[in-house]
Amino acid sequence: MQVTAMHFKRKAGANLRNEKLQKALEKLQSKFVDGRAVVIAELSDFEGLRDAAAAIRDRVLNNLDGYLQHFEQEATARGAVVHWAETADDVNRIVAEIAAQHGVQRIVKSKSMVTEECGLNDFLESRGLTVLETDLGEYILQLAKEPPSHIVAPVVHKSKEDIADLFEQKHHRPRTTQITELCREAREVLRPGFLAADMGISGGNFIIAETGSVLIVTNEGNGRLSTTLPRVHVAITGIEKVVPTLEDVTTLLRLLPRSATGQSITNYVSVLTGTKGKEDADGPEHFHIVLLDNGRSRLLGTELQPMLRCIRCGACMNHCPVYQNIGGHAYGWVYPGPMGSVLTPAFVGLENALDLPNASTFCGACAVVCPVKIPLPDLLRQLRHEQVKRHLRPWQERAALRLWSWLAQRPAWYALGTRLVVRLLCLFAGSGKRLRHLPGVSGWTNGRDMPAPTGRTFRELYRSGRT
């Protein structure tokens, strides 16, 4: 997918003024934040579970190559073919080759954010293949030719009225805003697609080393259809998604749906292992698993390694007050919100996403809800540190911070400087005690007054004997 993270600030501003979007984003609080709180409360020891989940993920990351090899052995032994993709382009090439090898024309897809990294749909369509997204949200976005704005609820930025308009225009049926009717309509359009497909593409929430299985969690049933009906199944996911055992995965599954959608468990949890056997009624004849690196292995052994624990639940964005107000598209690549503000610079280059690590108040809400305890503010701060080291920040900002740090290390100069600033601010503010404009900090004063200081600094008053 094309990276537009450099336009973060402009797009965020436009989104703040987009009333329809603002209305749509209200869903986040009731649906995701409140919903999560209810099901997290069901757990007797949420913190203990988070620790256990983080430990499982760390165990994997500290021996990633070993677990991946184990996975490949077990998957291969059960008839699957494992492909290693270093880059997004490699994924596209590999999938096109698999399609050619099996004479595929029509593809159905269940939800996968990793394929968004690759721009897989566009690539396959350019090769003359038909690709049908079957996750309802992704299907809507395919019709609208828009990227997802959320990793779990890709269409959260749209209202049901928007979707009604879109369906009327694309399906040529009478407009309805009844959600059940809209779902029925989508189902009627999608079903022939499932039946005609030669290949199903899915993501993978986890891959399990001990059994060589791909595990997906879904709610709509489209995942089951996409992975079992067509004769070829291609699962595409990131190399970091490996988990040692089925038992480990159950620990993570107690956290993933709760954190993601406020469900104790999703409607479907599919553990897909090997190809269709002689006694099996369903299943693919050919099972290919494509594992993507695309920058992930670069994070191993660095301060950013904890980011690879991520299980893509989206809780960090649901609870982020920045995301809640601007939505996902402003972040300018596949992954929005706090996790995206770490992943985007890490995957596409710090210089291509300068705003993202800074677009956080460090309120810490993301770190508190993360089911695998990723210290997101610390990782964002680390990226800011790297921006400073690589001189990627604007000179005005660097100069201001350097001046402040110089003063703060020299108390006498600091005292003089702060006295001056305080008096100047009081002078500018006048009797109103507030500044409506202040050169250099228009970012503040465009939307807020700056309360003026009260007149003298604490240290002046304290020295003069006030108590």
Add this chain to the structure above:
Amino acid sequence: MRVGLFVTCLVDMMRPSIGFAALRLLKAAGCEVVVPSDQTCCGQPGYNSGDQDAAKALALKLLKEFDGCEYVVLPSGSCAGMIRVHYPALFKDDPALSESFQRLAGRTYELTDFLVNVAKLKAVPGDYSGSLTYHDSCSGLRELGVQAQPRALLAKMPGVQITEMREATTCCGFGGTFSVKFGEISTRMADNKCEHIAATGAGAIVAGDLGCLLNIEGRLRRRGDLNTRVLHIAEVLAGEGECK
């Protein structure tokens, strides 16, 4: 007990009354209070902007200045969090300094946390009367667990009526330099906070961090609300000494 008061740079410049209020509260709790005269800034602006060297220099300065104090107390959850959580992280690779900063972290407290859990303040000297609503500032809340402490102290004041607002624990949008770099987003977050404050009908919004208060006050006034008072928890608890 000998307590070092770090007033913080924002209080020093923008609202000294908060520093004096903290001083009165610590004295009311029976502490011997020292205010090291060379104190400046804890280094958080540099630290959060990616300048670790500047933050380290200021951390070392603060460590030295408060060396003789049994406790270090700050009227700010965010600066207290800097010392308790982030100083040790900054020096984690230096065994000797790491130990010194661990010890400093262990004796550093946000003001209300200290008054409730260490000094066990019995009677609150302030005589504030009226309704107020309390905003939980992010670092104090999530890094230090400051939530019940200010409310417990306010509960000792017979004239105070607390009306909790919706989303009291949601960030007000300040975030230090974020408030200037991303002014539009920050303003929207402050706006949401102002609406929740207004919905309570309380006469004052109270919090434990001056950064948040300046942000909230700035937005309230720009929205045309000239009446809702914006007060630091120390000012409410200590009685509001006018700053002369």
